[in-house]
Amino acid sequence: MAKVPEVISKFNVIKGFLNLTINPAQWIELLESIQQNPTFGFTPVTDESPLVMIEYSSPNTNKPLHLGHVRNNLLGWALANVMQANGNKVVKTNIVNDRGIHICKSMLAWLRWGNGETPESSGKKGDHLIGDYYVAFDKHYREEVRQLMAQGMDEEQAKQEAPLIKEAHEMLVKWEQNDPEVRALWRKMNEWVYAGFDETYKALGVSFDKIYYESNTYLEGKEKVEEGLQKGFFYRREDGSVWADLTKEGLDEKLLLRSDGTSVYMTQDIGTAKLRFQDYPIDKMIYVVGNEQNYHFQVLSILLDKLGFKWGKDLVHFSYGMVELPNGKMKSREGTVVDAESTSF
Numbered sequence: 001m002a003k004v005p006e007v008i009s010k011f012n013v014i015k016g017f018l019n020l021t022i023n024p025a026q027w028i029e030l031l032e033s034i035q036q037n038p039t040f041g042f043t044p045v046t047d048e049s050p051l052v053m054i055e056y057s058s059p060n061t062n063k064p065l066h067l068g069h070v071r072n073n074l075l076g077w078a079l080a081n082v083m084q085a086n087g088n089k090v091v092k093t094n095i096v097n098d099r100g101i102h103i104c105k106s107m108l109a110w111l112r113w114g115n116g117e118t119p120e121s122s123g124k125k126g127d128h129l130i131g132d133y134y135v136a137f138d139k140h141y142r143e144e145v146r147q148l149m150a151q152g153m154d155e156e157q158a159k160q161e162a163p164l165i166k167e168a169h170e171m172l173v174k175w176e177q178n179d180p181e182v183r184a185l186w187r188k189m190n191e192w193v194y195a196g197f198d199e200t201y202k203a204l205g206v207s208f209d210k211i212y213y214e215s216n217t218y219l220e221g222k223e224k225v226e227e228g229l230q231k232g233f234f235y236r237r238e239d240g241s242v243w244a245d246l247t248k249e250g251l252d253e254k255l256l257l258r259s260d261g262t263s264v265y266m267t268q269d270i271g272t273a274k275l276r277f278q279d280y281p282i283d284k285m286i287y288v289v290g291n292e293q294n295y296h297f298q299v300l301s302i303l304l305d306k307l308g309f310k311w312g313k314d315l316v317h318f319s320y321g322m323v324e325l326p327n328g329k330m331k332s333r334e335g336t337v338v339d340a341e342s343t344s345f
Contacts, residue, residue, distance in 0.1 A: 006023060006026070007022060007023055007026045008020055008021065008022065008023065009021050009022065009023040009024070041085065042085050042087075043085070043086050043087030044087060045084065045087055045088065045089055046087075049087055049088055049089045050088055050089065050283035050284060051088070051089045051090075051091065051280060051281055051282055051283050051284075052083050052088045052089065052090050052091070052282075052283065052284045052285075052286060053090075053091045053093055053276060053280060053282050053284070053285050053286070054076055054079055054080050054083065054090060054091070054092055054093065054286045054288065055076075055093045055094065055095060055285075055286070055287050055288060055289075056072055056073060056075065056076020056077070056079075056092070056093075056094065056288035057069065057072060057073050057076065057094045057201075057206075057208070058072070058094065058095050058096070058097065058289065059094075059096060059097065059197060060097040060098075060100075060102055060103070061096060061097065061098045061103055061127075061130070061189075061190050061193040061194075062102045062103050062105065062106040062130060062131070062134045062193075063106075063127065063130065063131040063134050064125065064127035064128045064130075064131045064193075064196060064200070064339050064341075065127065065197060065200045065339070066339055067339075068290070068322060069200075070204065071320070072288055072289075072290070072320075073201070073204050073206045074204065074206070075288055075318070075320060076092070076206070076288040076318075077092075077204075077205075077206045079286065079288060079318060080092050083286075091209045091210060091280055091282075092207070092208050092209045092210075093208060093209065093210045093211070093212060093276070094208045094210075094211045094212070095211075095212045095213075095214065095217070095268075095269075095272050096194075096211060096212070096213050096214065097214050097265075097268075098186075098190055098213050098214055098215050099175065099186075099214050099215045099218065100172065100214070100265075101168055101169065101172050102134070103186065103190075104168045104169075104171040104172045104175065105134055105137040105138075105141075105168050106130050106131075106133045106134045106137065106189065107171065107182075107185055107186060107189060108137060108164070108167055108168050108171055109133035109134065109136045109137035109140070110130070110133045110185075110189065111185070112140075113133070113136055114133065117129065118192070119192050119195070119196075125195075125196040125199065125341075126191070126192025126193050126194075126195050126196040127192070127193045127195075127196030127197055127200075128196065128339070129192060130189055130192060130193050137164065137168075140164060141162055141164045141165060144158075144162040144163060144164055145158045145159055145162050148161060148162060169260075172262055173260060173262065176261070176262055176263075200341065203341075210279065212272050212275060212276070214268045214272075216275075217268050217271035217272040217274075217275055218263045218267055218268045218271055219271065220270075220271030220272075220274045220275055221263060221266075221267035221268050221269070221270040221271025221272070221274070222257065222263055222267060222271070223271075223274075224270045224271060224274055224307055225242055225256045225257055225267060225270065227307070228244070228256075228303075228306065228307060229242060233303075233306045233307070234256060237259075239259040240259045240260075240261070241255060241257060241258055241259040242255075242256045242257040243255055243256060244256055244299075244303060246299060246302060249302055251295075251298065251299060251302070254266060254299050254303075256270075265296070266296070266299065266300065266303070269296075269300050270300070270303060270304065270307065273285075273300075273304055273309055273312070277309060282311055283311065284311055284314065284315075284316065285311050285315045285316065286315075286316040286317075286318050287315065287316070287317050287318065288318045288320075289317060289318070289319065290319065290320060290321070290322045291319040291320060291321055291322065292322060293317070293319075294317065294319055297315070297317035297319075300312075300315070301313060301314075301315050301317075
């Protein structure tokens with residue numbers, strides 16, 4: 001009979017299966033050698049290593065970070081570490097959604113009911129203060145909708161005709177026209193929010209190599225949409241809005257610019273991609289975003305490929321399940337969220 005290696009403490013054969021038991025001393029020796037080697041399992045990063053950009057966090061400046069953001073940030077940070085351990089150069093990025101109708105809702109609510117309140121006067125973190133006004137907007141907006149429906153309007157018409165939402169849209173147009181008063185208020189309120197975000201990121205132990213802001217990328221996106229129009233990738237409807245027809249790809253038509261010329265999330269993502277590709281020689285792009293946006297990234301991949309981004313077709317959407325409460329989905333506008341500060345880091 002052949003000699004049993006020392007690594008095996010015992011063995012048996014049952015119904016044709018050979019069962020081996022590893023000597024515990026061998027496991028201990030292996031684990032001790034791993035512990036003594038700080039680079040065990042790591043593939044060295046070289047000048048020739050591929051560059052992987054990972055986007056995570058992506059907050060809106062109309063509300064504080066919540067439990068879902070905690071999950072996203074930790075997933076993004078962990079993924080970046082795993083990719084680097086596997087021999088990739090990694091750039092960790094964040095896109096801050098600092099413009100749009102949702103931002104205008106908080107701004108308008110603060111103008112209406114804020115009475116000059118600040119983080120200092122209220123004793124609140126800036127992001128929490130602004131989030132309170134986002135909730136206040138929704139409360140008053142829903143009351144306006146209810147009143148219009150009581151006067152005979154159907155719900156959809158009431159949502160469009162409510163004075164508050166019309167005023168918020170007007171503010172968005174003014175913002176895109178660079179109205180000085182609107183821009184000054186926007187800068188002031190965003191600075192409050194950024195200070196709050198920084199506290200939360202520090203507590204989480206995450207950081208970024210590069211932060212992009214939608215306010216700097218949406219115009220780049222509009223330029224790329226115009227380029228797509230000229231090349232016949234997109235088309236303009238009679239109302240002036242711009243769309244991409246993706247029915248040949250098994251999808252539907254996607255709005256890229258509204259009839260009033262304002263941009264949407266897809267426009268911003270296209271513009272951000274352009275700037276990122278200018279800043280870094282990206283080989284792979286990974287977006288860490290919840291599974292509610294699966295379709296969005298299907299569309300984005302196709303559009304970026306059409307527009308000539310070499311990594312567009314192969315972008316990765318690192319999709320994950322959304323955090324929900326026992327009573328359902330968290331809704332910041334209704335105040336039904338668990339704030340990041342309510343969790344234990």
